[in-house]
Amino acid sequence: MNEILDWIIHHSPALIVAVPLLGAFLTILIGKIGPRIRNVFVIIITAITSFFVLLLANYVFTNGIKTYVFGGSSTSIESSYAIRILFEIDGLNAFIAIIAAILPIVAIIYSWAFMKEHTGLDKYYTLILLMTAGMLGMILTGDLFNFFVFLEITSIASAALIAFYLHKANSVQAAFKYIVISAIGALFLLFAIALFYGQYNALNMAVIANNISFTFIDKIALVVLIAALAMKAGIVPMHMWLPDAYGRAPASVTVVLIGTTLASLYGLFRVIFTIYGNHLFTVDSSQIALVLGVLIIILAVVTIVIGVFMALKQNDFKRMIAFAAIAEIGYMFLAVGAALSTYTFEGSSATISASGQMALKGGVFHIFNDALDVGLLFLVAGAVYYAAKETSLNKLGGLARNMKYTTIFFLIGLAAVSGLPPMNGFASKLIIYQSTFQINPLLAIVAILCSILLLATFVKVFYSVFLGPKLPKFSGVKEVPKSMLIAMGIIACIIIFIGLFPNVFVENIVTPAANALQNATSYIGGVL
């Protein structure tokens, strides 16, 4: 039994991508038997994938970096480095992979009832599994070109899913916008990869990080990479695709889309902290770390403010949550930028100050919480749409009478996303407030004010959707089916659990991830 488990853990990086990929194409065949069997099959596939992810994460958190090489047992040949695809998992990958594994399960359980009335569901599930495979591949891979390939798999599958409501002009338009943005982003990513390859003859992130000498071409590549990945992650000047894509896609798809956005964000962190990490933070380029930190802080503050204010004026339930999601991405960025700006230099090595460490932890922690909170809110919006066939905030009202459980889930999501205790959002936002206050009080003030505004926005939504007089139009509205309630319940339970015991979570999962972020040397050591 232990041998089998060891074998699975050893091969889990490959299996995590292979299982959903195989499942995706089997889904079409199994769909011929019957819809019920197909749904069970898809749930089993995602459950197996998540099981592998958890095993791998557990291994990484206890034993350190795991490197898995395809087509060979070792990363190097005699006297030099072999060009091989390899997956390298450290604390940060493992952490993000856990999020990326939870979201598809929830989405698929939710889709059981939510998508029931639609045709073409075989293809729908195939695309969701493809998205899962691509997303996990992006997260686990240690090879830049491989990252590009998985990014394209993810964006093709997501664009097709955003256009799932083909009869609605808006969703087709949103999908076109999304595919144009992600195609351009991915091509510039490939351009940057070619710049690296031309200089260092390598595609492996660790090898590039080891050889990088911060030439002029490397600086161009850094700018191109940050622009391309920030575009995919929805940072403000490049955010215009995000509300459309999040708002027009079916709610279950949006939940997985959040995962793909976070995977791009992970890519951004990997580029800044690992590939450029050793060079950005040495003495000769000390100014650059500060400049990059300040730049990221400015982007983050703009993202938060614009996200919150745009959310305030939306009339559409899902678009409003999408803008809130943009603001939440800003919070992660704020924490990371604040941490970057506190690098201090003693001799030849750079260290982050204690408050910077805290900020980094808060930022990483917030990635997890954002995915859950915003995911839950989108699921609630989907449930309201399912029951009332309406997403306009002006027309909805009085639904709390008919949809008790959904109302409770919305309240949980509302409290979590605006950082109220005892939800998980409070735990991570408090860390961010505290640490940014020590770095620069102004940042903390902006962060807290925007959180309050976010709360105001959601209270307004809560009032206009769930409270208010009973509308005759919605008198026949019933509570949504069980599968949707279960999906929302799973997320709500995790939210409350993290909110009540944040320490368990921070110590066991977040701290290794935050440490991995700062430790480019050990990531390089995993390969060379």
Add this chain to the structure above:
Amino acid sequence: MAFYIPYIAVVALILIGLYAVVFKRNLIKIVIGITFIECGVNLFLITLGYRENSTAPIYTSSPGGIMSLPVPQALTLTSIVIGVAVLALMLSLVVHIYRHYKTLDARKIIGGDEE
């Protein structure tokens, strides 16, 4: 000087593509612009892999001398295949947009109907 011509072509292709994406109103032209960028990037990859007077890396029948590493070619092939998939998806979305709006002008589509 002749050595730089491919790189000049790369920059030209990418800039033309970006111009089309940013300034053209017709959706088909935007798609063509993206294809231009893709061609530029692919050409860049291929050019990087070029070594003067090198042979194909087939060890058993090598006449000696330097061999060119086949990795850039493999990358370019992969990128072309991905590009075709993206292109097909984009064009099919354009077809659906045309069915809904009866126009391909981006300005008219953006200002289009809210449900």
